[in-house]
Amino acid sequence: MIQSFVITGFLGVGKTTMLTNTVKEHFSDKKVAIIVNEFGDIGIDGNILSNVYSEVLEISEGCICCQLAEEFESGVIEIMNKYNPEIIFVETSGASEPFPIFLSLQNLGISVEGVICVVDAKNLDSYKDNSTAKYQIGGSNIIILNKTDLVSELELEHARKEVIEIKEKFNIKNNLTGKMIFTNYVVDNAQQGVVKKDIFNGVFKTEEIIGLAKDYNHLDHTTEDSITQKVVYLKENINFNDIDEVLQNIPKSIYRVKGIVRTLDVPNPLVINYSFGNVSYDELEGYSEKSILIFIGESIDDDVLLLTEKFEFMNLPKFRLAK
Numbered sequence: 001m002i003q004s005f006v007i008t009g010f011l012g013v014g015k016t017t018m019l020t021n022t023v024k025e026h027f028s029d030k031k032v033a034i035i036v037n038e039f040g041d042i043g044i045d046g047n048i049l050s051n052v053y054s055e056v057l058e059i060s061e062g063c064i065c066c067q068l069a070e071e072f073e074s075g076v077i078e079i080m081n082k083y084n085p086e087i088i089f090v091e092t093s094g095a096s097e098p099f100p101i102f103l104s105l106q107n108l109g110i111s112v113e114g115v116i117c118v119v120d121a122k123n124l125d126s127y128k129d130n131s132t133a134k135y136q137i138g139g140s141n142i143i144i145l146n147k148t149d150l151v152s153e154l155e156l157e158h159a160r161k162e163v164i165e166i167k168e169k170f171n172i173k174n175n176l177t178g179k180m181i182f183t184n185y186v187v188d189n190a191q192q193g194v195v196k197k198d199i200f201n202g203v204f205k206t207e208e209i210i211g212l213a214k215d216y217n218h219l220d221h222t223t224e225d226s227i228t229q230k231v232v233y234l235k236e237n238i239n240f241n242d243i244d245e246v247l248q249n250i251p252k253s254i255y256r257v258k259g260i261v262r263t264l265d266v267p268n269p270l271v272i273n274y275s276f277g278n279v280s281y282d283e284l285e286g287y288s289e290k291s292i293l294i295f296i297g298e299s300i301d302d303d304v305l306l307l308t309e310k311f312e313f314m315n316l317p318k319f320r321l322a323k
């Protein structure tokens with residue numbers, strides 16, 4: 001039977017980092033397929049992962065947990081036929097819930113060995129009230145407190161307590177029987193997403209939950225903290241400083257910026273990663289597509305316009321992620 005892991009967690013907490021490091025560290029001897037639910041016209045994570053690993057399927061422009069179950073399931077079947085993987089990792093978008101994906105995998109006869117929720121130990125307080133974030137923790141059975149390099153032991157302990165509190169409150173139940181779907185869960189720590197190998201050995205017996213999971217209904221995302229995104233394509237005449245100035249002045253309502261941008265003064269295109277006030281730039285060779293920035297957050301329309309008014313846009317499409 002093919003095994004799988006679902007990786008969930010809020011925007012920018014380190015899911016892709018964990019996936020990349022984990023696959024390299026613990027699964028280099030296995031045939032691994034990675035499925036990334038990415039938003040926007042190009043999958044930036046997919047682009048990066050495909051440099052590391054070859055078999056990446058991207059499901060784009062939508063949320064697998066809401067509209068894309070069918071596309072997701074047919075994509076998984078395609079991957080199984082083409083690559084015959086031993087293990088499948090599914091990275092869900094930071095704005096979706098993990099459990100519907102669990103069910104889709106189960107429908108396809110794939111064994112789900114764990115639903116891993118990556119938590120940002122440094123920034124949990126700033127996103128823990130978002131309803132999707134709570135359901136992500138509630139819908140997982142392996143919780144990884146990541147970015148431990150950025151916190152003190154006291155802060156880590158605080159984050160751990162908070163996570164357990166949320167988990168106990170939002171632990172998903174079967175709608176019909178009222179029983180907990182996950183009877184067991186673990187909380188562990190990681191830095192740069194490097195997770196202990198035995199975490200992947202499974203912490204629950206699949207048969208424990210299969211019966212319960214069948215009757216589970218999709219939880220609705222609530223409207224009040226809906227997450228939207230804006231995709232901005234940039235013209236080619238920008239300097240690095242123009243980009244940096246925008247990224248140093250991101251308002252709090254924008255949780256996440258990702259992109260790949262070519263500038264006049266840096267030789268290679270730059271992969272841009274912004275989350276929780278930190279921005280990083282990594283040069284990427286061989287990218288020749290349009291320069292693109294994706295802004296993700298709550299009610300961000302005006303903020304993005306204000307921030308980017310100095311750029312000349314090619315266009316500015318908008319997607320709705322979660323309602």
Ligand SMILES: Nc1nc2c(ncn2[C@@H]2O[C@H](COP(=O)(O)OP(=O)(O)OP(=O)(O)O)[C@@H](O)[C@H]2O)c(=O)[nH]1
Nearest residue numbers: 010011012013014015016017094147191192193273
């Ligand atoms: N200091 C520190 N930074 C980290 C750690 N893990 C990830 N990061 C950084 O956090 C940023 C976001 O990481 P990603 O792995 O892209 O996060 P993600 O959860 O996949 O993001 P989305 O797919 O947009 O939801 C990147 O700049 C990472 O380099 C960590 O343990 N410590």
